[in-house]
Amino acid sequence: MKLLVTGGAGFIGSHFIRYIVKKYPDYFIVNLDALTYAGNLENLKDVEEYSNYKFVKGDITNRELINHLFEEEKFDYVVNFAAESHVDRSIIEPDLFIQTNILGTQILLDVSQTYKVQKYLQVSTDEVYGTLGETGYFTETSPLAPNSPYSASKAGADLLVRAYHETFNLPINITRCSNNYGPYQFPEKLIPLMVINAMNDKTLPVYGDGLNIRDWLHVEDHCQAIDLVLLKGRNGEVYNIGGNNEFTNIEIVKTILKQLDKPESLIQFVADRPGHDRRYAIDSTKLRKELGWIPIYTFGRGIKETIDWYQNNRSWSENIISGNYQQYVEKQY
Ligand code: NAD
Ligand code: DAU
Numbered sequence: 001m002k003l004l005v006t007g008g009a010g011f012i013g014s015h016f017i018r019y020i021v022k023k024y025p026d027y028f029i030v031n032l033d034a035l036t037y038a039g040n041l042e043n044l045k046d047v048e049e050y051s052n053y054k055f056v057k058g059d060i061t062n063r064e065l066i067n068h069l070f071e072e073e074k075f076d077y078v079v080n081f082a083a084e085s086h087v088d089r090s091i092i093e094p095d096l097f098i099q100t101n102i103l104g105t106q107i108l109l110d111v112s113q114t115y116k117v118q119k120y121l122q123v124s125t126d127e128v129y130g131t132l133g134e135t136g137y138f139t140e141t142s143p144l145a146p147n148s149p150y151s152a153s154k155a156g157a158d159l160l161v162r163a164y165h166e167t168f169n170l171p172i173n174i175t176r177c178s179n180n181y182g183p184y185q186f187p188e189k190l191i192p193l194m195v196i197n198a199m200n201d202k203t204l205p206v207y208g209d210g211l212n213i214r215d216w217l218h219v220e221d222h223c224q225a226i227d228l229v230l231l232k233g234r235n236g237e238v239y240n241i242g243g244n245n246e247f248t249n250i251e252i253v254k255t256i257l258k259q260l261d262k263p264e265s266l267i268q269f270v271a272d273r274p275g276h277d278r279r280y281a282i283d284s285t286k287l288r289k290e291l292g293w294i295p296i297y298t299f300g301r302g303i304k305e306t307i308d309w310y311q312n313n314r315s316w317s318e319n320i321i322s323g324n325y326q327q328y329v330e331k332q333y
Pocket of ligand 2: 085086087088124125126127177178179180189190191193205206207208212213214249273280
Protein backbone atom coordinates (compact mmCIF):
# COMPACT_ATOMS: atom_id res chain seq x y z
CA MET A 1 0.00 0.00 0.00
CA LYS A 2 1.48 3.37 -1.01
CA LEU A 3 0.31 6.53 0.66
CA LEU A 4 1.02 10.12 -0.34
CA VAL A 5 0.81 12.57 2.56
CA THR A 6 1.10 16.22 1.57
CA GLY A 7 2.05 18.86 4.13
CA GLY A 8 3.57 16.19 6.36
CA ALA A 9 6.26 18.49 7.78
CA GLY A 10 3.65 20.69 9.43
CA PHE A 11 1.89 20.26 12.77
CA ILE A 12 -0.89 17.73 12.09
CA GLY A 13 0.74 16.08 9.07
CA SER A 14 3.87 15.20 11.06
CA HIS A 15 1.78 13.57 13.80
CA PHE A 16 -0.18 11.66 11.15
CA ILE A 17 3.00 10.35 9.50
CA ARG A 18 4.43 9.22 12.86
CA TYR A 19 1.15 7.45 13.62
CA ILE A 20 0.89 5.67 10.24
CA VAL A 21 4.56 4.73 9.89
CA LYS A 22 4.44 2.95 13.26
CA LYS A 23 0.97 1.42 12.94
CA TYR A 24 1.35 0.09 9.39
CA PRO A 25 4.96 -1.06 8.82
CA ASP A 26 3.86 -2.63 5.53
CA TYR A 27 2.65 0.72 4.11
CA PHE A 28 5.07 2.98 2.25
CA ILE A 29 4.56 6.67 3.01
CA VAL A 30 5.81 9.55 0.89
CA ASN A 31 5.73 12.96 2.55
CA LEU A 32 5.51 15.77 -0.03
CA ASP A 33 6.01 19.18 1.53
CA ALA A 34 7.13 22.55 0.16
CA LEU A 35 8.72 23.43 3.52
CA THR A 36 7.15 26.85 3.80
CA TYR A 37 7.68 28.79 7.04
CA ALA A 38 5.31 26.23 8.69
CA GLY A 39 7.11 23.11 7.48
CA ASN A 40 9.76 21.87 9.88
CA LEU A 41 11.64 18.59 9.40
CA GLU A 42 12.61 18.68 13.08
CA ASN A 43 9.00 17.59 13.67
CA LEU A 44 9.90 14.27 12.03
CA LYS A 45 13.42 13.60 13.32
CA ASP A 46 12.39 10.32 14.97
CA VAL A 47 10.57 9.18 11.81
CA GLU A 48 13.48 9.64 9.38
CA GLU A 49 15.01 6.28 10.41
CA TYR A 50 11.92 4.28 9.34
CA SER A 51 12.49 2.41 6.06
CA ASN A 52 8.81 2.73 5.05
CA TYR A 53 9.07 6.56 4.93
CA LYS A 54 10.46 8.98 2.36
CA PHE A 55 10.50 12.80 2.21
CA VAL A 56 10.16 14.74 -1.06
CA LYS A 57 10.47 18.52 -1.13
CA GLY A 58 7.89 19.94 -3.50
CA ASP A 59 4.92 22.19 -4.00
CA ILE A 60 1.39 20.87 -4.60
CA THR A 61 0.85 23.66 -7.14
CA ASN A 62 3.67 22.25 -9.31
CA ARG A 63 1.71 20.04 -11.72
CA GLU A 64 4.77 18.65 -13.47
CA LEU A 65 6.34 17.52 -10.20
CA ILE A 66 3.08 16.00 -8.96
CA ASN A 67 2.57 14.12 -12.22
CA HIS A 68 6.12 12.80 -12.11
CA LEU A 69 5.75 11.69 -8.48
CA PHE A 70 2.50 9.80 -9.18
CA GLU A 71 4.03 8.19 -12.28
CA GLU A 72 6.97 7.00 -10.19
CA GLU A 73 5.18 5.92 -7.02
CA LYS A 74 1.71 4.74 -8.18
CA PHE A 75 -0.03 5.81 -4.95
CA ASP A 76 -3.06 3.96 -3.59
CA TYR A 77 -4.10 6.69 -1.16
CA VAL A 78 -3.66 10.47 -0.98
CA VAL A 79 -4.15 12.50 2.22
CA ASN A 80 -3.92 16.24 1.62
CA PHE A 81 -2.84 18.25 4.65
CA ALA A 82 -0.83 20.80 2.65
CA ALA A 83 -2.28 24.25 3.14
CA GLU A 84 -1.72 27.76 4.30
CA SER A 85 -3.37 27.29 7.69
CA HIS A 86 -3.28 30.53 9.69
CA VAL A 87 -6.34 32.81 9.65
CA ASP A 88 -4.41 36.00 10.57
CA ARG A 89 -1.98 35.49 7.68
CA SER A 90 -4.91 35.01 5.28
CA ILE A 91 -6.17 38.47 6.19
CA ILE A 92 -2.80 40.00 5.27
CA GLU A 93 -1.96 37.84 2.23
CA PRO A 94 -5.04 36.09 0.77
CA ASP A 95 -3.44 35.33 -2.64
CA LEU A 96 -1.18 32.61 -1.30
CA PHE A 97 -4.17 30.91 0.34
CA ILE A 98 -6.03 30.75 -2.95
CA GLN A 99 -2.93 29.42 -4.73
CA THR A 100 -2.09 26.64 -2.30
CA ASN A 101 -5.44 25.73 -0.82
CA ILE A 102 -7.58 25.89 -3.97
CA LEU A 103 -5.25 25.54 -6.96
CA GLY A 104 -3.00 23.03 -5.15
CA THR A 105 -6.02 20.90 -4.25
CA GLN A 106 -7.32 21.00 -7.81
CA ILE A 107 -3.96 19.79 -9.17
CA LEU A 108 -3.84 16.94 -6.64
CA LEU A 109 -7.40 15.97 -7.57
CA ASP A 110 -6.61 16.02 -11.29
CA VAL A 111 -3.54 13.84 -10.93
CA SER A 112 -5.27 11.50 -8.44
CA GLN A 113 -7.98 11.08 -11.05
CA THR A 114 -5.50 10.39 -13.85
CA TYR A 115 -3.67 7.75 -11.81
CA LYS A 116 -6.88 6.21 -10.41
CA VAL A 117 -6.09 6.33 -6.68
CA GLN A 118 -8.24 4.19 -4.37
CA LYS A 119 -9.07 7.18 -2.22
CA TYR A 120 -8.33 10.91 -1.98
CA LEU A 121 -8.86 12.32 1.51
CA GLN A 122 -9.10 16.10 1.97
CA VAL A 123 -8.22 17.35 5.45
CA SER A 124 -10.59 20.24 5.95
CA THR A 125 -11.81 22.34 8.85
CA ASP A 126 -14.91 23.25 10.84
CA GLU A 127 -14.22 26.87 9.83
CA VAL A 128 -15.90 26.25 6.46
CA TYR A 129 -19.24 26.32 8.34
CA GLY A 130 -18.66 29.87 9.58
CA THR A 131 -19.69 30.83 13.08
CA LEU A 132 -22.24 29.68 15.68
CA GLY A 133 -24.24 31.64 18.23
CA GLU A 134 -24.44 30.56 21.84
CA THR A 135 -26.15 27.25 21.04
CA GLY A 136 -26.09 24.55 18.37
CA TYR A 137 -23.46 22.45 16.62
CA PHE A 138 -22.03 22.11 13.12
CA THR A 139 -23.17 18.90 11.43
CA GLU A 140 -22.05 17.60 8.04
CA THR A 141 -25.16 19.18 6.49
CA SER A 142 -24.65 22.65 7.96
CA PRO A 143 -24.35 25.21 5.14
CA LEU A 144 -20.88 26.37 4.14
CA ALA A 145 -20.53 30.00 5.25
CA PRO A 146 -16.82 30.80 5.57
CA ASN A 147 -15.84 34.20 7.00
CA SER A 148 -12.08 34.52 6.43
CA PRO A 149 -9.98 34.20 3.27
CA TYR A 150 -8.48 31.07 4.89
CA SER A 151 -11.83 29.39 5.51
CA ALA A 152 -13.17 30.52 2.12
CA SER A 153 -10.17 28.91 0.43
CA LYS A 154 -10.73 25.67 2.40
CA ALA A 155 -14.45 25.72 1.49
CA GLY A 156 -13.52 26.26 -2.18
CA ALA A 157 -11.23 23.25 -2.01
CA ASP A 158 -13.97 21.13 -0.37
CA LEU A 159 -16.36 22.00 -3.20
CA LEU A 160 -13.79 20.96 -5.79
CA VAL A 161 -13.28 17.64 -3.99
CA ARG A 162 -17.05 17.11 -4.06
CA ALA A 163 -17.19 18.03 -7.75
CA TYR A 164 -14.41 15.58 -8.72
CA HIS A 165 -16.36 12.85 -6.96
CA GLU A 166 -19.67 13.74 -8.63
CA THR A 167 -18.25 14.43 -12.10
CA PHE A 168 -15.36 11.98 -12.41
CA ASN A 169 -16.27 9.34 -9.76
CA LEU A 170 -13.03 10.01 -7.90
CA PRO A 171 -13.27 8.09 -4.58
CA ILE A 172 -13.06 10.74 -1.86
CA ASN A 173 -13.68 11.68 1.74
CA ILE A 174 -13.58 15.10 3.38
CA THR A 175 -12.88 15.46 7.10
CA ARG A 176 -13.75 18.67 8.95
CA CYS A 177 -12.04 18.96 12.30
CA SER A 178 -12.16 21.50 15.09
CA ASN A 179 -9.11 23.25 16.64
CA ASN A 180 -6.17 20.93 17.25
CA TYR A 181 -3.56 21.23 19.98
CA GLY A 182 -0.47 19.22 20.93
CA PRO A 183 3.33 19.14 20.49
CA TYR A 184 5.01 20.65 17.37
CA GLN A 185 2.32 23.28 16.66
CA PHE A 186 3.77 26.39 15.02
CA PRO A 187 3.94 29.16 17.64
CA GLU A 188 1.62 31.51 15.75
CA LYS A 189 -1.43 29.52 16.93
CA LEU A 190 -3.15 30.33 20.22
CA ILE A 191 -1.90 27.56 22.53
CA PRO A 192 1.81 27.35 21.60
CA LEU A 193 2.03 31.15 21.27
CA MET A 194 0.64 31.67 24.75
CA VAL A 195 2.71 28.89 26.34
CA ILE A 196 5.96 30.14 24.79
CA ASN A 197 5.25 33.80 25.59
CA ALA A 198 4.35 32.94 29.17
CA MET A 199 7.51 30.82 29.59
CA ASN A 200 9.50 33.86 28.43
CA ASP A 201 7.52 36.34 30.61
CA LYS A 202 6.19 38.09 27.50
CA THR A 203 2.67 39.52 27.24
CA LEU A 204 -0.16 37.29 25.99
CA PRO A 205 -2.21 39.08 23.27
CA VAL A 206 -5.89 38.13 23.60
CA TYR A 207 -8.11 39.32 20.75
CA GLY A 208 -11.27 41.31 21.54
CA ASP A 209 -13.03 40.32 24.76
CA GLY A 210 -11.41 36.86 24.89
CA LEU A 211 -14.83 35.19 24.94
CA ASN A 212 -14.68 33.55 21.51
CA ILE A 213 -15.13 29.81 21.86
CA ARG A 214 -13.15 27.04 20.20
CA ASP A 215 -13.76 23.26 20.44
CA TRP A 216 -10.35 21.69 21.16
CA LEU A 217 -9.11 18.25 20.07
CA HIS A 218 -5.76 16.60 20.74
CA VAL A 219 -3.88 16.18 17.45
CA GLU A 220 -3.42 12.41 17.99
CA ASP A 221 -7.18 11.95 18.23
CA HIS A 222 -7.51 13.83 14.93
CA CYS A 223 -4.93 11.48 13.34
CA GLN A 224 -6.77 8.41 14.59
CA ALA A 225 -9.98 9.74 13.03
CA ILE A 226 -8.31 10.39 9.66
CA ASP A 227 -6.92 6.84 9.66
CA LEU A 228 -10.43 5.47 10.25
CA VAL A 229 -12.01 7.61 7.53
CA LEU A 230 -9.25 6.77 5.05
CA LEU A 231 -9.70 3.02 5.44
CA LYS A 232 -13.38 2.73 6.33
CA GLY A 233 -15.13 5.97 5.40
CA ARG A 234 -18.00 5.60 2.95
CA ASN A 235 -17.06 6.85 -0.51
CA GLY A 236 -18.11 10.46 -1.14
CA GLU A 237 -18.90 11.26 2.50
CA VAL A 238 -17.95 14.15 4.75
CA TYR A 239 -17.06 13.39 8.40
CA ASN A 240 -16.92 16.00 11.17
CA ILE A 241 -14.28 15.50 13.87
CA GLY A 242 -14.46 17.16 17.29
CA GLY A 243 -13.91 16.40 20.94
CA ASN A 244 -16.68 18.37 22.70
CA ASN A 245 -14.14 20.51 24.53
CA GLU A 246 -15.53 24.03 24.24
CA PHE A 247 -13.57 26.76 26.02
CA THR A 248 -13.33 30.53 25.70
CA ASN A 249 -9.91 31.82 24.71
CA ILE A 250 -9.48 33.53 28.05
CA GLU A 251 -10.16 30.22 29.86
CA ILE A 252 -7.40 28.58 27.78
CA VAL A 253 -4.96 31.41 28.50
CA LYS A 254 -5.66 31.29 32.24
CA THR A 255 -5.21 27.49 32.28
CA ILE A 256 -1.78 27.93 30.68
CA LEU A 257 -0.73 30.67 33.13
CA LYS A 258 -1.85 28.56 36.09
CA GLN A 259 0.14 25.50 35.05
CA LEU A 260 3.24 27.61 34.37
CA ASP A 261 2.75 29.50 37.64
CA LYS A 262 2.79 32.87 35.84
CA PRO A 263 0.72 35.97 36.74
CA GLU A 264 -2.50 36.93 34.92
CA SER A 265 -1.01 40.43 34.59
CA LEU A 266 0.78 39.05 31.48
CA ILE A 267 -2.59 39.04 29.68
CA GLN A 268 -3.04 41.96 27.29
CA PHE A 269 -6.36 42.50 25.50
CA VAL A 270 -5.63 43.68 21.93
CA ALA A 271 -7.67 44.69 18.86
CA ASP A 272 -10.03 41.97 17.64
CA ARG A 273 -9.36 39.85 14.53
CA PRO A 274 -11.48 41.20 11.62
CA GLY A 275 -14.36 38.80 10.86
CA HIS A 276 -13.54 36.87 14.05
CA ASP A 277 -15.80 33.79 14.32
CA ARG A 278 -17.49 33.76 17.72
CA ARG A 279 -18.01 30.08 18.41
CA TYR A 280 -17.21 26.70 16.86
CA ALA A 281 -18.72 23.44 18.13
CA ILE A 282 -18.66 20.17 16.25
CA ASP A 283 -21.21 17.37 16.19
CA SER A 284 -19.16 14.24 15.40
CA THR A 285 -21.98 11.72 15.92
CA LYS A 286 -21.62 10.39 12.36
CA LEU A 287 -17.94 9.51 12.82
CA ARG A 288 -18.55 8.00 16.26
CA LYS A 289 -21.58 5.90 15.23
CA GLU A 290 -20.50 4.80 11.74
CA LEU A 291 -16.80 4.25 12.27
CA GLY A 292 -16.61 3.78 16.05
CA TRP A 293 -14.25 6.72 16.66
CA ILE A 294 -13.54 7.42 20.33
CA PRO A 295 -11.05 10.16 21.26
CA ILE A 296 -8.43 9.01 23.75
CA TYR A 297 -7.44 12.31 25.37
CA THR A 298 -9.47 14.24 27.92
CA PHE A 299 -8.75 17.95 27.53
CA GLY A 300 -7.31 18.06 31.07
CA ARG A 301 -4.71 15.40 30.33
CA GLY A 302 -3.99 16.66 26.80
CA ILE A 303 -3.39 20.30 27.72
CA LYS A 304 -1.21 19.37 30.71
CA GLU A 305 0.99 17.07 28.61
CA THR A 306 1.14 19.66 25.82
CA ILE A 307 2.31 22.46 28.12
CA ASP A 308 4.86 20.05 29.65
CA TRP A 309 6.10 19.21 26.14
CA TYR A 310 6.74 22.87 25.22
CA GLN A 311 8.55 23.32 28.55
CA ASN A 312 10.69 20.22 28.03
CA ASN A 313 11.45 21.01 24.37
CA ARG A 314 12.42 24.67 24.52
CA SER A 315 15.08 24.23 21.83
CA TRP A 316 12.33 23.28 19.34
CA SER A 317 10.58 26.66 19.71
CA GLU A 318 13.86 28.56 20.09
CA ASN A 319 15.00 27.15 16.72
CA ILE A 320 11.80 28.44 15.16
CA ILE A 321 11.99 31.87 16.75
CA SER A 322 15.66 32.25 15.74
CA GLY A 323 15.00 30.91 12.20
CA ASN A 324 17.58 28.09 12.60
CA TYR A 325 15.06 25.43 11.65
CA GLN A 326 14.98 26.76 8.10
CA GLN A 327 18.76 26.85 7.80
CA TYR A 328 18.78 23.06 8.31
CA VAL A 329 16.44 22.75 5.36
CA GLU A 330 18.54 25.01 3.14
CA LYS A 331 21.57 22.78 3.78
CA GLN A 332 19.71 19.55 3.01
CA TYR A 333 17.58 20.43 0.00
P1 NAD B 1 0.63 23.77 9.28
O1 NAD B 1 0.60 25.17 8.82
O2 NAD B 1 1.30 23.44 10.58
O3 NAD B 1 1.31 22.86 8.17
C1 NAD B 1 1.06 23.01 6.80
C2 NAD B 1 2.12 22.22 6.03
O4 NAD B 1 1.83 22.33 4.63
C3 NAD B 1 3.55 22.76 6.23
O5 NAD B 1 4.44 21.70 6.43
C4 NAD B 1 3.84 23.47 4.91
O6 NAD B 1 5.21 23.49 4.58
C5 NAD B 1 3.03 22.66 3.93
N1 NAD B 1 2.66 23.41 2.72
C6 NAD B 1 2.13 24.66 2.66
N2 NAD B 1 1.95 25.02 1.37
C7 NAD B 1 2.36 23.97 0.61
C8 NAD B 1 2.41 23.73 -0.79
N3 NAD B 1 2.01 24.67 -1.66
N4 NAD B 1 2.87 22.54 -1.22
C9 NAD B 1 3.29 21.59 -0.33
N5 NAD B 1 3.29 21.77 1.00
C10 NAD B 1 2.82 22.95 1.47
O7 NAD B 1 -0.87 23.29 9.28
P2 NAD B 1 -1.65 22.29 10.25
O8 NAD B 1 -2.17 23.04 11.41
O9 NAD B 1 -0.83 21.08 10.45
O10 NAD B 1 -2.90 21.95 9.32
C11 NAD B 1 -2.83 20.89 8.37
C12 NAD B 1 -4.15 20.79 7.62
O11 NAD B 1 -5.20 20.55 8.55
C13 NAD B 1 -4.54 22.06 6.86
O12 NAD B 1 -5.12 21.67 5.65
C14 NAD B 1 -5.56 22.73 7.77
O13 NAD B 1 -6.47 23.48 7.02
C15 NAD B 1 -6.22 21.53 8.42
N6 NAD B 1 -6.80 21.73 9.76
C16 NAD B 1 -6.05 22.30 10.75
C17 NAD B 1 -6.59 22.42 12.03
C18 NAD B 1 -5.79 23.01 13.17
O14 NAD B 1 -6.35 23.23 14.25
N7 NAD B 1 -4.50 23.27 13.02
C19 NAD B 1 -7.89 21.98 12.27
C20 NAD B 1 -8.63 21.42 11.22
C21 NAD B 1 -8.06 21.29 9.97
O1 DAU C 1 -11.10 25.31 13.76
C1 DAU C 1 -10.05 24.77 13.02
C2 DAU C 1 -9.06 25.86 12.70
O2 DAU C 1 -8.39 26.16 13.93
C3 DAU C 1 -8.06 25.44 11.63
O3 DAU C 1 -8.74 25.26 10.42
C4 DAU C 1 -6.96 26.50 11.45
O4 DAU C 1 -5.99 26.03 10.55
C5 DAU C 1 -6.32 26.76 12.80
O5 DAU C 1 -5.36 27.79 12.67
C6 DAU C 1 -7.38 27.13 13.84
O6 DAU C 1 -7.94 28.43 13.54
P1 DAU C 1 -8.26 29.50 14.69
O7 DAU C 1 -8.32 30.83 14.07
O8 DAU C 1 -9.40 29.07 15.53
O9 DAU C 1 -6.92 29.32 15.57
P2 DAU C 1 -5.90 30.35 16.24
O10 DAU C 1 -4.97 29.54 17.07
O11 DAU C 1 -5.33 31.31 15.28
O12 DAU C 1 -6.87 31.17 17.22
C7 DAU C 1 -7.66 30.51 18.20
C8 DAU C 1 -8.48 31.57 18.91
O13 DAU C 1 -7.59 32.40 19.68
C9 DAU C 1 -9.21 32.51 17.97
O14 DAU C 1 -10.47 32.85 18.55
C10 DAU C 1 -8.32 33.75 17.90
C11 DAU C 1 -7.68 33.78 19.26
N1 DAU C 1 -6.31 34.34 19.34
C12 DAU C 1 -5.37 33.83 18.50
C13 DAU C 1 -4.09 34.30 18.52
C14 DAU C 1 -3.04 33.76 17.58
C15 DAU C 1 -6.00 35.32 20.25
O15 DAU C 1 -6.86 35.76 21.04
N2 DAU C 1 -4.72 35.81 20.28
C16 DAU C 1 -3.75 35.35 19.44
O16 DAU C 1 -2.59 35.85 19.51
